[in-house]
Amino acid sequence: MPSKxxxxxxxxxxxxxxxxxxxxGFTVSAVYDINHDIAQALALELGASASRTLAExxxxxxxxxxxxxxxxxxRSIFFGETDNLLVDSEGRLFINCATVSPTVxxxxxxAAEEAGAQALEGCMASSITQAREGSLYxxxxxxxxxxxxxxxxxxxxxxxxxxxxxxxxAAKVKALVNMVMNINTAALAEGLGLxxxxxxxxGMIREVFAQTGAHSRVLMTDGEDMQNRDHAxxxxxxxxxxxxxxxxxLAESKSLNLPxxxxxxxxxxxxxxxxxxxxDKSGIAELTFPGRG
Amino acid sequence: MPSKxxxxxxxxxxxxxxxxxxxxGFTVSAVYDINHDIAQALALELGASASRTLAExxxxxxxxxxxxxxxxxxRSIFFGETDNLLVDSEGRLFINCATVSPTVxxxxxxAAEEAGAQALEGCMASSITQAREGSLYxxxxxxxxxxxxxxxxxxxxxxxxxxxxxxxxAAKVKALVNMVMNINTAALAEGLGLxxxxxxxxGMIREVFAQTGAHSRVLMTDGEDMQNRDHAxxxxxxxxxxxxxxxxxLAESKSLNLPxxxxxxxxxxxxxxxxxxxxDKSGIAELTFPGRG
Numbered sequence: 330m331p332s333k334x335x336x337x338x339x340x341x342x343x344x345x346x347x348x349x350x351x352x353x354g355f356t357v358s359a360v361y362d363i364n365h366d367i368a369q370a371l372a373l374e375l376g377a378s379a380s381r382t383l384a385e386x387x388x389x390x391x392x393x394x395x396x397x398x399x400x401x402x403x404r405s406i407f408f409g410e411t412d413n414l415l416v417d418s419e420g421r422l423f424i425n426c427a428t429v430s431p432t433v434x435x436x437x438x439x440a441a442e443e444a445g446a447q448a449l450e451g452c453m454a455s456s457i458t459q460a461r462e463g464s465l466y467x468x469x470x471x472x473x474x475x476x477x478x479x480x481x482x483x484x485x486x487x488x489x490x491x492x493x494x495x496x497x498x499a500a501k502v503k504a505l506v507n508m509v510m511n512i513n514t515a516a517l518a519e520g521l522g523l524x525x526x527x528x529x530x531x532g533m534i535r536e537v538f539a540q541t542g543a544h545s546r547v548l549m550t551d552g553e554d555m556q557n558r559d560h561a562x563x564x565x566x567x568x569x570x571x572x573x574x575x576x577x578x579l580a581e582s583k584s585l586n587l588p589x590x591x592x593x594x595x596x597x598x599x600x601x602x603x604x605x606x607x608x609d610k611s612g613i614a615e616l617t618f619p620g621r622g
Numbered sequence: 623m624p625s626k627x628x629x630x631x632x633x634x635x636x637x638x639x640x641x642x643x644x645x646x647g648f649t650v651s652a653v654y655d656i657n658h659d660i661a662q663a664l665a666l667e668l669g670a671s672a673s674r675t676l677a678e679x680x681x682x683x684x685x686x687x688x689x690x691x692x693x694x695x696x697r698s699i700f701f702g703e704t705d706n707l708l709v710d711s712e713g714r715l716f717i718n719c720a721t722v723s724p725t726v727x728x729x730x731x732x733a734a735e736e737a738g739a740q741a742l743e744g745c746m747a748s749s750i751t752q753a754r755e756g757s758l759y760x761x762x763x764x765x766x767x768x769x770x771x772x773x774x775x776x777x778x779x780x781x782x783x784x785x786x787x788x789x790x791x792a793a794k795v796k797a798l799v800n801m802v803m804n805i806n807t808a809a810l811a812e813g814l815g816l817x818x819x820x821x822x823x824x825g826m827i828r829e830v831f832a833q834t835g836a837h838s839r840v841l842m843t844d845g846e847d848m849q850n851r852d853h854a855x856x857x858x859x860x861x862x863x864x865x866x867x868x869x870x871x872l873a874e875s876k877s878l879n880l881p882x883x884x885x886x887x888x889x890x891x892x893x894x895x896x897x898x899x900x901x902d903k904s905g906i907a908e909l910t911f912p913g914r915g
Contacts, residue, residue, distance in 0.1 A: 454834040466834055489833065493826070501820050502830055505813050510835035512809035512882065519880040520802040523869065526876035527794050533786075537795055540782065541747040541759055542803035546837035576816065583819035585912060587812040589805065592885040619878060 333358035335390030343396035345460035359389035384416040419445035431497035438496040452503035464488040470499030508576035522617030555614035567606035570597035626651035628683030636689035638753035652682035712738035724790035731789040745796035763792030801869035815910030848907035860899035863890035
């Protein structure tokens, strides 16, 4: 078991994964966030140090788990000119859990290896509660030997650890999962929105959906929230827009026309444009219910 | 228990519902289809008479179950000038199981009552196997007293009989179910199509979808068929286009903008235009997989 773990990106997921590993007996040695106040608060909670630079995290840890926002943030933490994680990183293992473009995972793996370090992608298909409880669904991309090395940590974070293939492959699967999930979410918002417009009982409609071909996982996770306008954020609309965008870029690279994915991204983009990007993805119902938004 | 049951519309659903009621000990006295050969074959199988006119069905039955194609077909069997089911229909009960516009159910109920008969909508959210086995999911619209009268028959056809409300209300719920189901189907076809374009293992992808937020009922019913191009028809693409159209008309009547439902209808319309309308709805994957269609 590695003695010291660092965390970069202390949002809803990263912070809870750090708490979980601490609970499991790991030493969380250093935490970093672009918002240093957040890092200080979590450092205090976990008895870690709040690093002021990325290089400090690498210096203080054997394994660094990163959970940042998007492609730009990933490139910034690994390739930033004045400060990055690869400085003196020989022997380190980076486990990258953000949902980013497959190509970024490849770039990071190559650069890590050149620096004498290792990188692994650990794409998460779960939410905050699962991060806190160590019951994530993790899809792994990278070298199998690196996966074997990381396994003891991964299995404390996840109830399901699935090796997908080389670097970038897990991110492709993740993009597909979120693309379909986002479409199903938009579909549900339209179904419940129209039901509301027709003055049908929404509790009854959700029950009928659950018993018929309209059933979906998002009906269980988001249906009641759409009805009750409870859009406290588990997975934000702006993240949904980003992830659908990754999938659409992959489709474009293969000259594939995906009208549903495109219409769904347009809906989440509308939310962001309307200032609703930090609502949970269930907030898409604000666009489809009569008299809302 | 009524002694004689007639059937109008002997397609994949109607014929199997007739077989089921016969198995349950009911007398199927008369069957009718616009294709008289089909009626004759089923009449022979069930020991019924193959009616040449709709009025003959009404004359030969206490309860007439109709399962026709669309709004036009429903209006034709109840309001056709030269021949229709309401001729001398006093005391008859009509149970109408086709997926048609809510307003048509209201028109039929009013006309039936004027003729001294009763009408009930029995919207089905199930497929051929369930019709044959008597395990349909039935949503009932109409007068509760009429529902009570029809119950012994309905419970032999369905494992789940749900009273929704007045005439037309069940058709609204059914339109919503199929609208959402159709969108989820189109979403799945896009996800698997992109997975195929990215050379990912489709069996693995379906497994990951089933364990994550991408899960849906249609993943279970249509996922493998999309992968294997097995589009033997349970619920046709042209029916999907029709049902999404009913939902979109309801949305339009409420000035509701539903971009996903619209994009889905456009996809099923493309299938119909390409001569693929009689494939199962899973055939929508022919539009989204690289190298197909």
